[in-house]
Amino acid sequence: MKIKLFLIIFFISFLGKSQEITVFYKEKRKPAQVSRRHAPMDTEHFKVYMDEIKRIKAASIADKDKDSTDIFRQMMQEQANKMSAHAMKIFKETKKKSLDIPAYDFVTVLKIKNENSLYYPQEKVSNDTVSYTRTNKTGREFVDERVNYNNSEIIYVNHKKDQKISSLKIYEFDQRGRQFLIEEKLMELQWTLTKETKKIDQYICYKAVLNNSDKKIEAWYTKEIIANHGPKGYYGLPGLILELKEGKKTVGFHKIHLIPEEGFEIQPPTEGEKITREELKDLPSKLFNQY
Numbered sequence: 001m002k003i004k005l006f007l008i009i010f011f012i013s014f015l016g017k018s019q020e021i022t023v024f025y026k027e028k029r030k031p032a033q034v035s036r037r038h039a040p041m042d043t044e045h046f047k048v049y050m051d052e053i054k055r056i057k058a059a060s061i062a063d064k065d066k067d068s069t070d071i072f073r074q075m076m077q078e079q080a081n082k083m084s085a086h087a088m089k090i091f092k093e094t095k096k097k098s099l100d101i102p103a104y105d106f107v108t109v110l111k112i113k114n115e116n117s118l119y120y121p122q123e124k125v126s127n128d129t130v131s132y133t134r135t136n137k138t139g140r141e142f143v144d145e146r147v148n149y150n151n152s153e154i155i156y157v158n159h160k161k162d163q164k165i166s167s168l169k170i171y172e173f174d175q176r177g178r179q180f181l182i183e184e185k186l187m188e189l190q191w192t193l194t195k196e197t198k199k200i201d202q203y204i205c206y207k208a209v210l211n212n213s214d215k216k217i218e219a220w221y222t223k224e225i226i227a228n229h230g231p232k233g234y235y236g237l238p239g240l241i242l243e244l245k246e247g248k249k250t251v252g253f254h255k256i257h258l259i260p261e262e263g264f265e266i267q268p269p270t271e272g273e274k275i276t277r278e279e280l281k282d283l284p285s286k287l288f289n290q291y
Helices: 002-019 043-062 066-095 277-288
Strands: 020-029 033-037 104-113 114-123 127-136 142-151 154-156 163-169 182-184 192-200 203-210 217-222 240-246 249-256
Touching: 020 240, 043 066, 182 240, 182 277, 203 240
Parallel strands: none
Antiparallel strands: 020 104, 020 249, 033 142, 104 114, 114 154, 127 142, 154 163, 163 182, 192 203, 203 217, 217 240, 240 249
8 A cells, every 4th residue: 555655656746747737727707897788768769859859959040039049958958858867767677687697617727848838728718798688568679788808818938948928818908809919038926935734635735925916916836746837827936836816816726637648739829919018007098098
């Protein structure tokens, strides 16, 4: 029994050193950006209000009595208020049914080979739309639609070349779905290693906190698998990162394949508009000024 246990430990240790590992992570996700479009006012009512506003406007132009200007202006305002109230009524009715998509399991993959790693979604990320059609008492239909945008990130790390390449889609500020490609040098991540431990699956893990980051980053790594890699492009710990807390989001361990696969290759992403990390940070304000 002791010999068998020793062989298992040796086998795992050997595979860890060979650096051909595939790790699967799981996180709870909701669409990163939600755009809600409520049904416009039904055409018939809209036309009635607009025709009345046009009639009042024409009458005010034809009337040469300047003292009547305020009266006509007030009449037009009353029609505009009625139209606004009607639109708000439709808004409240269509809002009664929630179109929220509940949080779902999002699986990502980290492939490690020697000093290289590639982090990417297990399945192709796409956007989805939820719509709700309702018919009122008069037989008119109203449609409420919610478009759910999902972020996507592919991150390549090469320690030997001191290189990091990221292919990103970030819908928080760019709903056009553009893909950006960022090539940069690896920065030195300043971790504080703690003595706090917990067990993740079968592995004893240690807590580390990243100091040089504008976000609160907490990583749980295991010394049982010697790999200087982790999810979302994090690295620099004396073991494989099995769990990562980035702000309020947690990327948790799902499963691991320690046996090398045939055709195990890691290639950096190449798709996307080339920009720098600084340009990406400035992009929200630039897009805001465009609209």
